[in-house]
Amino acid sequence: MLTPRSLALTAAVLVATAVRPSHAQTAPVASAPPTWAARLDSVARAALVSSTAPGATVAVVVNGRLAYAQGYGLANVETQQRMTPNMLLRVGSVTKMFTGTMLAELAEQKRLDMTTPIGDLVPSLKGKRVGAVTTQQIMTHSAGWLDNAVAYGRMGEGALGEVMREVSDTLFYTEPGRTFSYSNPSISMAGYVGEVAGKQRFATLVESLVMRPAGMRLSTFKPLEALTYPIAMGHEADAKGIARGLQIVRPMPENTAQWAAGFLFATAPELARYTIALMNGGMIDGAQAFSAGAVRRVTTGYVAHPGGSGLDSAMYGYGLVVGRSGTERIWTHGGSINGYNASITMLPDRKAAVIVLVNGPGAGIDAIQSAALQLAVGYSAPKVSAPAARDANAAERAALVGRYAQGQNVLEVLEQDGALMVKQGVAVMTAKLVGTNELLVIPPQGAARHIYVRQENGRAVYLYAGSRAYARQ
Numbered sequence: 001m002l003t004p005r006s007l008a009l010t011a012a013v014l015v016a017t018a019v020r021p022s023h024a025q026t027a028p029v030a031s032a033p034p035t036w037a038a039r040l041d042s043v044a045r046a047a048l049v050s051s052t053a054p055g056a057t058v059a060v061v062v063n064g065r066l067a068y069a070q071g072y073g074l075a076n077v078e079t080q081q082r083m084t085p086n087m088l089l090r091v092g093s094v095t096k097m098f099t100g101t102m103l104a105e106l107a108e109q110k111r112l113d114m115t116t117p118i119g120d121l122v123p124s125l126k127g128k129r130v131g132a133v134t135t136q137q138i139m140t141h142s143a144g145w146l147d148n149a150v151a152y153g154r155m156g157e158g159a160l161g162e163v164m165r166e167v168s169d170t171l172f173y174t175e176p177g178r179t180f181s182y183s184n185p186s187i188s189m190a191g192y193v194g195e196v197a198g199k200q201r202f203a204t205l206v207e208s209l210v211m212r213p214a215g216m217r218l219s220t221f222k223p224l225e226a227l228t229y230p231i232a233m234g235h236e237a238d239a240k241g242i243a244r245g246l247q248i249v250r251p252m253p254e255n256t257a258q259w260a261a262g263f264l265f266a267t268a269p270e271l272a273r274y275t276i277a278l279m280n281g282g283m284i285d286g287a288q289a290f291s292a293g294a295v296r297r298v299t300t301g302y303v304a305h306p307g308g309s310g311l312d313s314a315m316y317g318y319g320l321v322v323g324r325s326g327t328e329r330i331w332t333h334g335g336s337i338n339g340y341n342a343s344i345t346m347l348p349d350r351k352a353a354v355i356v357l358v359n360g361p362g363a364g365i366d367a368i369q370s371a372a373l374q375l376a377v378g379y380s381a382p383k384v385s386a387p388a389a390r391d392a393n394a395a396e397r398a399a400l401v402g403r404y405a406q407g408q409n410v411l412e413v414l415e416q417d418g419a420l421m422v423k424q425g426v427a428v429m430t431a432k433l434v435g436t437n438e439l440l441v442i443p444p445q446g447a448a449r450h451i452y453v454r455q456e457n458g459r460a461v462y463l464y465a466g467s468r469a470y471a472r473q
Contacts, residue, residue, distance in 0.1 A: 034068055036375035043371040044072045047364030053341075054235050054246060055083035056358040059268035060372050064276055064351035067376060069269045075232035075359065077246050088218060088231045088265040089357040090253070091342040092335025093319075095264040096187050097298065098206050098274075100139055100318025103194050104297035105209045105290050112197040114139070114297075118189065121196045122165060129169040133176045135193050138186035139318050142303045144176040145183040146407045147468055149262070151338050153255030157201045163257035164192040173406045174471040179454065179462055180303040180316055181406065181469035184261040187319075191260025202260055211270075213289040214277045219266040223254055226265040232359040234339015246360060249339035262337050268355045275346050275353035278331070299331055299348070306452035306464040307438075309334075310381075326382040336362060345369055352377045389432035389440045392420050396433060399455060404463045404470035411451070411463055411470045413439075422451065439463075 040058070048056060055073030059066060071083035106112040112135065119131025130145075137143040154162065171185060191202045198205045203221040211219050218229050234253075235246040255263070277284040278299065281292040301315020301322040308314030309332050311323030320331050331346040341362025346353040354372040356365045373379040392400065397415050404411045412423040413431070420431040422441050430442045431451075439451040452464040463470045 034062075034376070037068055037070070040068070040368075040372055040375055041070065041072070044070070044364075044368050047367045048073050048358075050367075051358075051361045051364035052246075053358045053360030053362070053364060055232060055360070056356060056364070056368065057083060057085050057087060057089065057232075057268040058357075058368060058372065059085070059272040059353075059355040060376050061272050061275055061279075061351070061353040062376050064280055066269060066272045066276070069272070075230075076248065077233075077235060078248060083232055083359075084230060085269060086218070086230060086267050088220075088226050088229055088267055089342070089359055090234060090262075090337050090340040091264050091266050091271070091357060092262045092337040092340060093184075094266075094271070094333055094335040094342045094344055095260065095262045096319030096335075097333055097344075098210055098264060098319070099187055099191050099194070099260040100298050100320070101210045101278075101290060101294060102198075102202075102206045103135065103139055103190060104294035104318055106194055106197050106205075107297060108291045108293040112194070118193055121193055124165045125167070130167055130171055135190060136302070137176055138183075138193070139190045140302045140316050141180050141183050141186060142177055142316075143183065143186050144174045144178060144181075145171045145186045146173050147181070147183045147185070149184045149337075150255050150258060151253040152251075153257050155254055155256050157203065157256060159256040160188070160192050160195060160202055160259065164189050174462075174469070179469050180305050180467075181464075182467040184258060187261040188258045194260075210274075210290060213287075214270075214284060215273050215289070216266070216270040219264065219270050221259045221264055223252060223265075231265070234337075235360040236339055253338045262335060266357075268357050271344060271355045271357075272353065275344065275355070276351075279346055279348045279351045279353065305467070306454065307450060308467070328379065334362075334365075341365060343369060345373070347373070347377065347379060350377055350379070352379070387435045389434050391418075392431075392433045394418075396436075399458055400439075400453065400460045402460065403473045404460075405473055406468055406470050409468075409470070411465065413460075413463075 054077050055075055057071045059069040069085040071085040073083050075081045075083045075087055107114050114136040115134050117132045119126040125131030133143040195202045220226050234249040236249050238245050238247045277289040282288050282290045282295045298318040300317050303316045305314040305316045308321045311330055314321055314323035320333055322331050329349050335342040340359055342357045343365045344355050354369045356368050400413045401415050414421040422429050422431045432440045434440050437453040440448055442448045453460050454462040461472050
């Protein structure tokens with residue numbers, strides 16, 4: 001959910017700790033590690049070193065069962081406490097699929113109509129433009145709302161309603177229903193709509209309708225409950241300088257008004273249980289954890305997600321990016337919040353999944369995830385040759401040049417001496433076209449990044465950077 005602060009660690013003590021039977025274990029796992037476990041452990045240790053994250057937990061699902069769970073590195077750089085697989089970590093925007101599943105269950109029970117205006121449930125929004133959007137639109141990031149992610153805010157479970165009842169029409173950056181654009185406030189509002197429709201507090205609804213039926217006994221939104229279980233601390237760069245290493249994020253991020261968007265505490269094995277149920281029509285351990293109808297709602301793609309997770313024809317469901325990689329169906333979502341990064345990737349046709357949680361920088365997640373999928377189920381993402389970057393011709397430049405904004409955030413596409421440039425803040429960067437609707441933006445220093453373009457009637461109307469849409473002004 002939240003962009004973590006720059007993190008670094010000059011030296012890491014990396015110790016793997018295998019799953020052992022205990023009262024905290026929440027999914028059955030084979031007593032003997034799989035044959036590929038040692039190779040995955042090696043990749044994970046190397047990824048932690050290269051990313052400078054202090055620790056990670058990983059869970060791998062094969063054929064609808066938890067095949068392996070492991071903890072690596074440190075849960076706390078100050079105490080040198082080792083990471084274990086059943087430790088709680090914050091999972092950032094992975095939370096969104098739980099909010100979506102809760103809403104889907106309420107809809108299946110006829111307690112919520114996803115297509116009616118949210119003002120029908122929240123009287124203070126009735127008659128406002130912001131109250132005319134639907135729960136379907138806010139849950140799929142298509143309400144036209146701005147994004148923000150606030151790590152620190154009001155506490156207490158009443159804060160969600162206190163904040164959401166007071167939102168105003170200033171949230172809009174474009175018309176509702178026009179396009180996808182990632183918005184944490186919209187998911188927070190979706191959580192409040194669920195709270196009103198379900199007539200219980202948000203956290204209680206997610207626990208009773210989703211987590212506890214799936215056998216997730218430790219996972220929680222409540223910090224004072226999380227702290228009673230083994231928990232890994234989030235880490236950020238030392239304020240005295242990167243060379244000094246990492247420090248624990250203090251105070252712990254907490255903003256109850258945005259719980260629904262990214263504040264869940266969970267363990268990797270418990271998230272594995274959720275994926276097992278989701279890939280099995282809501283069933284786990286021979287029982288229906290949540291309804292098959294709710295699963296269909298969550299895993300259906302509703303809105304095109306430009307560039308979404310590198311998948312083909314990526315669409316956004318209820319807290320999930322759904323698409324294909326070659327012929328393989330993929331369901332996935334990542335998350336980050338101060339001091340933590342997370343990723344879940346599911347291959348539903350194989351009933352396989354990989355969960356990676358880290359308590360520091362997330363740069364190593366892709367390597368761990370790719371290795372786990374290849375080793376456990378023989379899956380490797382197909383290599384696709386992208387079109388070469390090229391200079392835009394005169395007509396293409398004319399279609400793109402303009403000012404695009406989302407609130408205070410502005411991107412400008414300029415033409416200088418017959419070449420495209422992108423200005424963001426004071427930085428002016430060279431831009432090349434890749435295909436017809438993708439810009440490769442090349443900064444003076446650092447990695448190039450991709451900006452996706454939506455055109456209508458021969459003119460660009462939205463630019464997409466980091467899943468956020470910027471509307472032409």
